[in-house]
Amino acid sequence: MRWLTDDAGRRWSAERVGRTSGLIPTKKSKRSFPEPADIIRFECESDGSEPAREVQARAGLLEQLTESELRALLNVAPRAP
Numbered sequence: 001m002r003w004l005t006d007d008a009g010r011r012w013s014a015e016r017v018g019r020t021s022g023l024i025p026t027k028k029s030k031r032s033f034p035e036p037a038d039i040i041r042f043e044c045e046s047d048g049s050e051p052a053r054e055v056q057a058r059a060g061l062l063e064q065l066t067e068s069e070l071r072a073l074l075n076v077a078p079r080a081p
Contacts (some may be wrong), residue, residue, distance in 0.1 A: 017040070
């Protein structure tokens, strides 16, 4: 789990909650096989009224992402189902 602060000063947790199989490609390409992707869930710890968000990102260790990369993922992440 990682922690980050958004542009409004709210504190969020980021946690990998799953991984796609990679069997369904997100982009059609004749040259490469689909790759798995991590599912990252963001939850706002400082504002309980803020809904959780989820986004897919390149598979790997969450610790390898910089805070600015995490913030960029948070900004594009839709609300979690």
